[in-house]
Amino acid sequence: MNSTFLTGLFTDLGMNADTAALFSIASIFVVVLLVTILITLKLRAVVVSLLLKWIQNNNYTFDDLLANNRVINILSWFIPLVVANILLDMLVPADLAIYAVAQRLFKVISIFLIVLGVNGLFGTIVDIVRIKRPKRAELLKGLVDAGRIICFVLGIIFVVSVLSGVTPWGIVSVLGGLTAVTLLIFKDTILGFVASLQLSMTDMVRVGDWIEMPSYGADGDVIDMSIHTVRVQNWDKTITSIPTYALVSNSFKNWRGMSESGGRRIKRSILIDISSIRFCDAGMLERFSKIDFLKGYLQNKQHEIDQYNQEKNASGEHDLLINGRRQTNIGVFRAYIVAYLRNNPLISQDMTFLVRQLPPDEKGLPLEIYVFSKEQRWAYYEALQADIFDHLLAALPTFALRVFQNPSGNDFAKGFSAAPEQ
Secondary structure, three states: OOHHHHHHHHHOOOOOOOHHHHHHHHHHHHHHHHHHHHHHHHHHHHHHHHHHHHHHHHHOOOOHHHHHOOEEEHOOOHHHHHHHHHHHHHHOOOOOHHHHHHHHHHHHHHHHHHHHHHHHHHHHHHHHHHHHHHHHHHHHHHHHHHHHHHHHHHHHHHHHHHOOOOOOHHHHHHHHHHHHHHHOOOOOOHHHHHHHHHHHHHHHOOOOOEEHHHHOOOEEEEEEEOOOOOEEEEOOOOOOEOOOOOHHOOOEEEEEHHHHHOOOOEEEEEEEOOOOEEEEOOOHHHHHHHOOHHHHHHHHHHHHHHHHHHHHOOOOOOOHOOOOOOOEEHHEEEEEEEEHHHOOOOOOOOOEEEEEEEOEOOEEEEEEEEEEEOOOHHHHHHHHHHHHHHHHHHHHEEEEEOOOOOOOOHHHOOOOOOOOOO
């Protein structure tokens, strides 16, 4: 059956030649449309069903990912498209204008399906990498986003080329002449693409990293990375979106090194009232020697001091303790902190371990603890840190020391103690 046959048939029914030709072409399109719909509903459904069943039953993984990303479903639409094209060639003369319009329409649909299929293929590649190398999948995601954008741009160029009759290179040359406008429109995309490349090459950020970026109000875990934005879930469960290029152009803190090191830093000071610092007398040393953590230290330290004083013939009279070497309550307390932390199983002994004095100021003498906790989980880390300082603050009076604290109304009401508790 072709248009000539139908024209003659309609002419025999009493129509004039022009009307018969119009009705014949319309009838052919109705037939093409009906056959195409029938094939779409039947043949495509059967083929897709058989393919998906085979994919589910085999032992391969990649084809399951193709199905999940709808690549099979998208490509199956070429079945009715090819059949419709064949029917069009068989039933419609090539010299008619509607034939050229239909051919262009089929080409546009084909380009559209190819673009969707390639994007589904990109998604499949990301899924495969996520299974094989999970840490690199999110870094690849930025490149895939760039590839998808390029694919859509090329698709638009080819569609315009088909509809306008201008070659794709001609369209590209026109866009090249509009470089300034193009750069302005795609500025964020270009900056994001370059930033994604830099982040991928240098491995600066990964999904799951804890980052801090105060300028954007970000303090939490990275949950998503794309060519345009990096999304951070803050500790208060809010979401902050950071432009990808901002991570390259601005400074931020990445806590991944802490997570991978196996320790989390504890850095906090106790402010000691300087007026409570003194030399240790015999009674104080005797009381300190009853503390389990200090027994060995006091014996060794006192032996060292006594030997030095004998060599230097230093006076040991009570009012001349400044002569020679003497132990101080702050020094013994510092030794106690070291021993206490060395015996804490949750404090890393292989990383930086310091108990030091910082320069004194108007608030007293800062005694800083700089160690690393083996416990990295936030709540447990804070609990460990609080336990340590609870104990040390409570132990201060044992060493005849006072912690510095700005006076309050209650202090003025009760008056100030002239001497530390013994």
